[in-house]
Amino acid sequence: MEPHVSDSKATSTAVAGAPPAAPAGAAPRGGALWQLTRARTIGFWREPEAVFWVFVFPILMALALGIAFRNQKPQPLPVVVMPGAQTDAVRTLLAADPDLRLVVAADEAEANRALRTGKALVLVRGATQLVFDPTRQEARLAGLLVQDALQRAAGRTDPVTVDAVHETRRGSRYIDFLLPGLIGMNLMGTGMWGVGFPIASARQQKLLKRYLATPMRRTDYLLSFVLARLVWLVLEVAVLLLFGRLAFGITVTGSWAAYACVIVVGALSFSALGLLVVSRARTIEAVSGLMNVAMLPMWLLSGTFFSAERFPSFLQPVVQALPLTAVNNALRMLTNEGAGLGVVLLPLALVVAWGAVSFAAALWLFRWE
Numbered sequence: 001m002e003p004h005v006s007d008s009k010a011t012s013t014a015v016a017g018a019p020p021a022a023p024a025g026a027a028p029r030g031g032a033l034w035q036l037t038r039a040r041t042i043g044f045w046r047e048p049e050a051v052f053w054v055f056v057f058p059i060l061m062a063l064a065l066g067i068a069f070r071n072q073k074p075q076p077l078p079v080v081v082m083p084g085a086q087t088d089a090v091r092t093l094l095a096a097d098p099d100l101r102l103v104v105a106a107d108e109a110e111a112n113r114a115l116r117t118g119k120a121l122v123l124v125r126g127a128t129q130l131v132f133d134p135t136r137q138e139a140r141l142a143g144l145l146v147q148d149a150l151q152r153a154a155g156r157t158d159p160v161t162v163d164a165v166h167e168t169r170r171g172s173r174y175i176d177f178l179l180p181g182l183i184g185m186n187l188m189g190t191g192m193w194g195v196g197f198p199i200a201s202a203r204q205q206k207l208l209k210r211y212l213a214t215p216m217r218r219t220d221y222l223l224s225f226v227l228a229r230l231v232w233l234v235l236e237v238a239v240l241l242l243f244g245r246l247a248f249g250i251t252v253t254g255s256w257a258a259y260a261c262v263i264v265v266g267a268l269s270f271s272a273l274g275l276l277v278v279s280r281a282r283t284i285e286a287v288s289g290l291m292n293v294a295m296l297p298m299w300l301l302s303g304t305f306f307s308a309e310r311f312p313s314f315l316q317p318v319v320q321a322l323p324l325t326a327v328n329n330a331l332r333m334l335t336n337e338g339a340g341l342g343v344v345l346l347p348l349a350l351v352v353a354w355g356a357v358s359f360a361a362a363l364w365l366f367r368w369e
Helices: 008-016 032-045 048-068 085-095 108-116 137-153 174-204 207-211 218-248 256-278 284-301 313-321 323-336 341-365
Strands: 077-081 100-103 122-125 129-131
Touching (some): 032 218, 048 174, 048 218, 077 085, 077 108, 077 137, 085 122, 085 137, 100 137, 122 137, 129 137, 174 207, 174 256, 174 284, 174 323, 218 256, 218 341, 256 323, 256 341, 284 323
Parallel strands (some): 077 100, 077 122
C-alpha cells in the first residue's frame, strides 16, 4: 500500500546527460542541490504507480470509508422474545416500537442462538428479564429501549419532560474526522517511502559509489529528496481537499496559513525520518522491513482511522509523542474547530523537532557505500 517511488534511473540519466563535470570540489552549473531536486521531481512523474498511490488511492479510500460510515437514520435494533403464550403481549408491544426490530424464534434454542450469534442484541424472557452483553454499547442501548417500552406499557410516567433538540454539528461526521487523518497518513507514506526506495535502489545498483567521483556533497544529495517532496506537495493536498469539498462538503474552517505550515513541516519531517531509516540500509528488502517498523506504530496509534484516545492512559505519552499524531491533531483542529496558528504551535514544534533530529542523524549516519 506504499508508493514505491524510485528515481535512481532519472538521477543517473540526468547525470549521464549533463555537461562535462566540473573540476573536483566545484558545484555543477545551476547548483548541485537544484539539479538533484529537479531530477527527483521529474523522476516521480515518470512513475505511474507512485502517482496512483499519492493521488488516486487516498481518494478511493476516503470515498469508500466516507460512504460506509456516512451519517444516516438509525436502524432499529434487533431483539428476540422467548417463545411462549405468556410472552405474546410482550412480543406485540416490542414489534410496534419503531426503534426495535423483533427477531422471530420458533423455540428456545433458536432464541438463544440468535443472541449468541449477534442476530439479536437482547433476549426477553417473560416480561421482566432481559439478557444482553453489557460490554457491547449497542446491546446496552437496545436493553434500555426494551426496558423503556415495557415500563411505559405498565403505566410509568416520567416526572420530568426532556426537550430533545436534534442537530448535526460541523465536524461531527466520521468523514470529517477521517479526511485530515488520510492527509496526514499520505504525508507520512509518500515522504518516507518516496525517500527510502530511491536511496536503497541507488545503493543496491552501486550508483552511490559512482557519486563519490562527483563534486556532489552529501548534504545536497540528502536534502534534494526532502525538497523534491515540496514540488508535488501542493497538488497532492489540494486534490484531497478538493475531493473532500465536492464529495462531502468538507472545508477548512481555521487558518489557511497555519494549515499550509503544518502540511509543509509535516512533509519535510517525514522525509527526514525516511532518510534516517534508509541511511544504512543496503537492500530494498531491508528498507521494506525498516520502513514497516517505523511506520506501523504510527498507523495503529496515531488516530488516522479512529481516535487515539481509545488507547489506555499508560500508552498516551507514547501516542502523543509520535509525529503523525501531532500532524493529525493539528489538521483536525484547523479543519473542524476553526483553530489558528497559536493553537497548533505545540504539535507543530513537536513535528519540527522530529524532522530536525532525524535529518541531523541521517546526515551523520549516511554512507555512500
